[in-house]
Amino acid sequence: MELAFIIEKFIVVTVIFLISLTIAAYSTLAERKIAGYLQDRVGPNRAGPGGMFQPLADGLKMFFKEEIIPADSSKALFILGPSLALLTSLIGSAVIPWGQSIEIADRLVSLQIADVNVGILYIFGVVSLGVYGIMIGGWASNNKFSLMGAIRAASQSISYEIPMGLSIIALLMTTNTLSMKEIAEQQHGINWNIFYQPLGFLIFLVCSFAETNRTPFDLPECETELVGGYHTEYSGFKMGAFMFAEYLNMFLASAVMSTLYFGGYNYPGMDWVNGMAGPLFGPLIGMGVLLLKIFAFIFFFMWVRWTVPRFRYDQLMNLGWKVLIPLAIANIVITGIVITIYDKL
């Protein structure tokens, strides 16, 4: 491996790491602002112009708060829980193709950290690993409410991973590849997968709400029943890590949905724009388009959160097992039939 390659990857990793951290931090502000606007309020507006520095203030507050580790807890696991949650939500973005390759000084720099040829499976693995942070944290707290939250997180995650995986299978039947990069390349221009897999996208969307523990499926932290759910006993920076992990997961889910179904960095008329902007700025514009799509999804996540009340636990399970799984299987069957007929013609 040559040195230039390592430096190049290091820069890409750092930039993507910083971008995801910044977006996650400002998602907290955006959430409160959007919540305010949806409820005829204005949201936080005291820290800096229009509340610009609110995430900084929140972060500082988290740092300086007293950290309490309950006397009866398993201390190592208690610390491991939030660390694992944060770690898994950060490594997921490694296989997202952020844009086409850019050309700097006769070198083709890929705007993707790692082009794993089973990228989708990698993301699935990482996302399902994320629930371990919640489970370990809830278990280590030695508190019945935390444990209940952790149990709910685990069962919810298992239930909704099945329809999610099934909806992806239908997508794979049309794309014939597991690599995120190739899937993104196939959707050149406006040839987006949403037009081939509308039902699959809907199932994936509902499941990603459940996987990221967002309302209407935020039963693991259900305040009305479980005090604070899995993070009842957490305070200070560890609590902040859990919160941050939630927002990072939302960012990751938005990025995955944009890449798989909404064309990633592709947009109509991109060839013309690329011709005008050149090999350096063309892909960067594509990356900006991808970020815009991600922001739209994050807004959608928040919009739903401040509209829909939380599901009851039995409703959640009914929806997962009795509605989404049959729908996802039907989607696979329909996709298979359509592909077969299309190939015969």
Next chain:
Amino acid sequence: MEPLSNRKKVLEQKPMNFWERLYLPAIFQGMGITFKHMFKKKETIFYPEVEREFSENWRGMHSLKRDEQGRERCTACGLCALSCPAEAITMIAAERQKGEEALYREEKYAAVYEINMLRCIFCGLCEEACPKEAIYLDGPIVPADYLRKDFIYGKDKLVEEPLKV
């Protein structure tokens, strides 16, 4: 049992139909409603900078009044303290000395007049009891503070500003 009014309504609970069981139409309808609220006028009043108008019979912080010549009206009769259901008012009376006629209206005045704002329930009975029209609850909201002792307001905070000549 006989109905007390004719307003009783029996609600029918039908099982949900297919569209209702899908949840999605209802969710989209709700999202439409919340989205409309994004562009509505915001109800927020930016409190320390902008204050909401009080109603005419608002009872806030007390003020001890002066008469037209700038003399304190209070004669320390103690009726306000007597009428106070929360026992928030205490006072020590004193006799007016020669040369103090410009300060106090009558021969007796309150040397110490204290209201404990943590005890006060802002009922306005002191205002009603006062025969000299000396106390009114026409001030702003009593501000927050850190220590209990700082909520005991003396004459320095209660008495109106002297007349400007």
